[in-house]
């Protein structure tokens with residue numbers, strides 16, 4: 001048994017995205033271009049009175065976008081007529097596959113709209129599959145009580161006997177929303193060989209046996225092993241812990257398209273322009 005530790009950590013970078021939105025990007029930057037199979041991680045924060053701000057029509061091909069809402073609501077609508085609203089504690093796991101053109105816009109009702117968007121790569125054999133949505137309501141996500149230490153929600157993968165509602169994703173993701181009270185601790189099992197990170201949403205965590213301190217808006221990439229020890233420092237803390245099996249294939253990315261070769265990217269641009 002090997003415990004995981006913090007391999008490295010860095011702060012998310014404030015980056016303009018969409019229309020009038022600033023995201024805090026931790027994967028998909030010069031510092032951390034990818035963390036196979038993860039291609040991007042953004043924390044988006046939109047003020048409740050930011051008229052016109054959001055992510056109007058844009059395409060995706062070759063990967064999955066995972067939106068996890070922390071507060072407020074986002075409306076999504078795609079060119080195939082699918083649409084809906086996701087709110088706090090809800091998830092949309094969208095497999096773009098061969099292509100989706102959609103918009104993601106906040107529902108402005110005065111409160112802050114905040115959430116996480118993660119991009120998960122698809123293996124070559126699935127890049128051109130049909131698009132699929134897994135819309136997960138808050139009640140569908142099981143919560144595990146950790147007693148005085150806190151609690152966690154299992155969005156994907158499993159924690160002990162508790163299994164998350166997101167299924168049929170070939171990289172076998174683990175996606176946990178972890179809340180620890182002041183001084184609360186937990187040991188989180190993570191499949192060996194899977195890439196893993198922890199992104200701190202609130203408070204400050206001490207991670208691994210070495211108790212490396214990781215603050216708000218910092219992303220910690222973990223070493224390999226079967227699990228990690230987490231502890232909240234003086235204040236309550238909240239973080240997401242995400243892991244998945246690396247794909248190990250060449251990645252060619254151009255904005256919203258992520259394929260294996262330059263020719264496939266050229267084709268994606270052409271297909272988009274032709275509608």
Ligand code: MN
Pocket residue numbers: 055058060065102104
């Ligand atoms: Mn999108």
